[in-house]
Amino acid sequence: MPRPVIRVPVSSLKDGDSPRAGGIDPDHVQALAESPRGFDPILVHRATRQVIDGMHRLQAAVLRGERDIAxxxxxxxxxxVFIQAVRANITHGLPLTLKDRKLAAERILRMHPAWSDRAIARITDLSPKTVGAARRRSTEDIPQPNTRVGQDGRARPADPALRREIARTLLAERPGVPLREVAAFAGISVSTAHDVSRRMRGGEQPESAGVSRTDKRGTRSTVAGVRRDPDVGRNRVTALRSLASDPSLRLTEPGRALVRWLSARALDIEAGERLLAAVPPHCAVTVADLAQCYAEEWERFARELSRPQEQEDAQRAG
Structure with missing residues (x-):
């Protein structure tokens, strides 16, 4: 539904946080002021009265001597506000230059380092590769989180090997699944999903998952001060792959749903481990209690699954 248009005094509006490195173009303002055409409504942030899109039109209205503006x-x-200004100036008006868009991408990376390259590329009208290059160039002043938030709002691990393994598990479970669905589920590009599929068909070994960074002792760093055995990630991947290839699960809808659910939980666990560094000290106890509750539920789940086997073993022993 389009936002309503109202007229407000030009004196009540404030300069916006413009993504234009060169500021206002006086020639463009003059051309607008001399044009006989009326102006499209400008976009203003209600709370701050900052102009998000339309500074040239506002200046042209002042030059015309107009007291109010749509x-x-x-x-x-x-x-x-800045992100909205970038979005608005990409779609219409005086186009942002390539330099403006690259500078905007760098600023958004500093504001939201966990946003994916694709999400920022969509805002700035750049390619994901260009945004990725800006991220790599700015490692000193831009944090490098271990998770990325995509355009769908889902947080995924930045570890590409883990994301490839999630895709591999899904492809093993559902051989005919569209690659776009695989890409969306695992947080990878369609071309990467295609490469994973090609490697599987050719019988090639997948890239190692679960170990993205090791120290001299062979243990994996997850967050500051926290290390764990790299075999944990590998064992989880091996178990998922075994379940995905089991005919009793692969050939039934409930079985396939179970494997999908467990694969998603693996992704969540990896992301959770990498987010531990973001837990402030005053929240640590609360987060630990919540994690303990989840662990107890998983333990109960495991006991329920183990009970039939334990009963069968007891009967055989008796």
Missing amino acids: VRYLDGPADE
Whole structure:
């Protein structure tokens, strides 16, 4: 539904957080002021009165001597004004230059380092490779989180080997699944999903999953001060692959659903381990209690699954 248009005094509006490195273009303002055409409504952040899109039109209205201007208000947090300005200036008006868009991508990376390259590329109208290059160049002033939030809002581990293994598990479970679905589920590109599929068909060994960084002792660093045995990740992947290839699961819908659910939990566990560094000290006990509750539920789940086997073993022993 389009936002309503209202007219407000030009004196009540503030300069926006512009993504234009060169600021206002006076020639463009002059051309707008001399045009006989009316102006499209400008976009303004309601809470701060900052102009998100339309600074040239606002300046042209002042040059014409107009006291008010047509406005569409946008609500939302103040720290998102810059991102909205980039979005708006990409789609219409005086186009942002390539330099403007690259600078905007670097600033958004500093604001939201966990956002994926594709998500930022979509905002800035750049390629994901260009955003990725900006991320690599700016390792000193841009944090490098171990998870990335994609365009769908889902957090996924930045470890590409783990994401490939999740894709491999899904392909093993559902051989005919569309590669776009595999890519979306695992948080990889369609071309990467195609490469995983090609390697599986050719019988090639997959890239090692679960170990993205090792120290001299062969243990994997997950967060500051926390290390765990790299075999944990490998064992989890091996178990998932075994379940995905089991005909009793692969050939039934409930079985396939179970493997999908367990694969998603593996992804969640990996992401959770990497997010531990973000837990502030005053929240640590609460998060630990919650983790303990989840662990107890998993333990109960495991006991229920083990009970029939234990009964069968007892009967054989008796």
